[in-house]
Amino acid sequence: MTGADFTPNEMMTIAASRALGNDDVCFVGIGAPSAACNIARLTHAPDITLIYESGTIGTAPDVLPLSIGDGELCDTALTTVPVPEMFRYWLQGGRITIGFLGAAQIDRFGNINTTVVGEYEHPRVRLPGGGGAPEIASSSQEVYVTLAQSRRAMVEKIDFFTSFGHGEGGDHRQRLGIDTRGPTLLITDLAIWRPDPQTKEFTVVSLHPGVRREMVQETCGWTVRFAERVEETPPPTEQELSILRDLKARTEAAHKGR
Amino acid sequence: MARFLPLSQAVSENLHDGDSVAFEGFTHLIPTAAAHEAIRQGFRDLTLIRMTPDVVYDQMIGMGMARKLVFSYAGNPGVGLLRRLRDAVENGFPNALEIEEHSHAAMANAYEAGAAGMPCAVFRGYRGAELARVNPNIRFIECPFTGEELAAVPALRPDVAFIHAQKADRRGNVLVEGIVGIQKEAVLAARRAVATVEEVVEDFDDQHPNLTILPHWTITAISVVPGGAHPSYAHGYYARDNAAYLEWDKVAADRDVFRDWMDRNVFQARVEDFEQRVEKLRVAG
Numbered sequence: 001m002t003g004a005d006f007t008p009n010e011m012m013t014i015a016a017s018r019a020l021g022n023d024d025v026c027f028v029g030i031g032a033p034s035a036a037c038n039i040a041r042l043t044h045a046p047d048i049t050l051i052y053e054s055g056t057i058g059t060a061p062d063v064l065p066l067s068i069g070d071g072e073l074c075d076t077a078l079t080t081v082p083v084p085e086m087f088r089y090w091l092q093g094g095r096i097t098i099g100f101l102g103a104a105q106i107d108r109f110g111n112i113n114t115t116v117v118g119e120y121e122h123p124r125v126r127l128p129g130g131g132g133a134p135e136i137a138s139s140s141q142e143v144y145v146t147l148a149q150s151r152r153a154m155v156e157k158i159d160f161f162t163s164f165g166h167g168e169g170g171d172h173r174q175r176l177g178i179d180t181r182g183p184t185l186l187i188t189d190l191a192i193w194r195p196d197p198q199t200k201e202f203t204v205v206s207l208h209p210g211v212r213r214e215m216v217q218e219t220c221g222w223t224v225r226f227a228e229r230v231e232e233t234p235p236p237t238e239q240e241l242s243i244l245r246d247l248k249a250r251t252e253a254a255h256k257g258r
Numbered sequence: 259m260a261r262f263l264p265l266s267q268a269v270s271e272n273l274h275d276g277d278s279v280a281f282e283g284f285t286h287l288i289p290t291a292a293a294h295e296a297i298r299q300g301f302r303d304l305t306l307i308r309m310t311p312d313v314v315y316d317q318m319i320g321m322g323m324a325r326k327l328v329f330s331y332a333g334n335p336g337v338g339l340l341r342r343l344r345d346a347v348e349n350g351f352p353n354a355l356e357i358e359e360h361s362h363a364a365m366a367n368a369y370e371a372g373a374a375g376m377p378c379a380v381f382r383g384y385r386g387a388e389l390a391r392v393n394p395n396i397r398f399i400e401c402p403f404t405g406e407e408l409a410a411v412p413a414l415r416p417d418v419a420f421i422h423a424q425k426a427d428r429r430g431n432v433l434v435e436g437i438v439g440i441q442k443e444a445v446l447a448a449r450r451a452v453a454t455v456e457e458v459v460e461d462f463d464d465q466h467p468n469l470t471i472l473p474h475w476t477i478t479a480i481s482v483v484p485g486g487a488h489p490s491y492a493h494g495y496y497a498r499d500n501a502a503y504l505e506w507d508k509v510a511a512d513r514d515v516f517r518d519w520m521d522r523n524v525f526q527a528r529v530e531d532f533e534q535r536v537e538k539l540r541v542a543g
Contacts, residue, residue, distance in 0.1 A: 130362075
């Protein structure tokens with residue numbers, strides 16, 4: 001086994017996949033979360049239930065979907081339900097253990113913006129919007145977030161509260177009557193973060209191999225807090241890497257093919 | 259009572275300037291051929307409704323057909339942003355666009371309320387979400403039994419809904435399968451409904467008893483348009499043209515490239531061209 005030859009992005013996907021277990025019922029956001037969830041399924045969690053908002057329950061795609069509604073998801077699903085049922089019975093009903101989201105912008109309390117950069121009425125950049133995320137963030141039992149670090153993405157103050165994380169921190173969720181746990185894990189290409197038990201501010205608990213604290217700070221728009229004891233993330237195993245690379249290669253070929 | 263019509267007639271009889279219209283399809287079965295026919299007929303001042311406005315709404319907005327957009331996720335799924343929509347929202351080009359923005363849960367509930375004949379939908383949502391600040395159609399009510407605060411949004415009742423489906427039978431019953439999305443609710447919520455279908459079969463007698471079938475008396479008009487969902491897909495018929503979605507990102511990035519693409523692929527194209535576009539995407543079935 002060698003830990004030397006992998007990209008930060010591969011480390012991010014693999015670290016995120018390790019956080020998922022066989023018994024999880026995971027509502028999968030598109031992009032980085034989708035790769036991580038499927039790597040979990042193809043390695044240590046073969047029985048994980050993956051759910052996409054298009055209504056596919058227990059799906060096991062051979063290639064990563066480009067959209068949340070690719071035919072591959074339906075073909076390999078246990079069952080496919082209408083979209084209102086997806087959001088009412090399965091998400092609002094409390095049956096999702098982990099909502100797995102990406103983010104265009106995130107703050108230190110795990111609040112997410114995927115709506116606009118700038119003012120809502122006169123945005124500098126009009127982003128796609130919330131989609132399923134506002135209710136995934138509040139109705140899933142807990143929320144994992146994954147994104148590559150940059151000062152543009154990890155900001156002191158997000159421009160719009162698309163999906164509520166821990167708000168201003170502390171017990172803000174409870175004060176709004178939200179009884180789910182909210183963001184409990186943030187996996188970036190450099191580190192693993194967990195919310196402080198009291199303040200709920202995301203705190204670095206593990207650095208990926210070869211990553212120094214300055215690198216985390218340089219790519220983050222707020223002053224980073226590190227846990228008292230910061231671990232080193234175990235590097236990807238050969239098996240994890242080869243499964244991830246095979247999946248990416250299959251996916252790329254499938255999406256280019258006409 | 260469903261009438262089988264050529265697509266041009268189905269669109270001209272059921273869509274009018276100023277209408278609120280839903281061309282629904284959740285990634286799957288997007289009624290592209292119907293949307294292109296609407297573009298060729300040049301409707302104006304439309305309120306476009308859809309959970310996931312993607313390429314066809316980018317096209318309609320880019321052609322200046324829309325006054326307002328009601329939506330919950332406006333992106334090119336898996337690819338990025340909708341660049342004609344961005345141009346309208348950020349720069350008012352080709353015209354300013356009013357937007358009413360929701361979450362998926364809200365839109366799904368609102369269609370369901372429309373189908374159920376309710377004035378509004380009630381659900382547990384928008385908690386801590388800022389959309390409630392910028393959209394006056396998001397309000398909160400108290401549960402009369404538990405006191406819990408719940409979100410409420412008005413029911414969606416489009417003037418007309420367009421869907422694409424796999425099959426109609428001779429009587430005009432319409433069968434949808436695979437990712438069924440929100441189409442059934444959109445049809446039942448709308449005052450008029452137009453379906454394009456891949457093919458017409460004799461009847462559905464030998465089908466599984468729990469399939470999603472819209473009775474012929476819920477559909478206003480049906481047009482047979484093989485390939486009519488391209489570059490989306492039709493489960494059991496042809497695959498999603500992911501390459502076309504990737505290409506759209508480049509086309510829509512530039513106003514002139516966009517107009518040129520629309521001229522060649524919509525204005526100078528015919529309904530029958532859809533069948534040839536999916537030829538290489540056909541699945542063994």
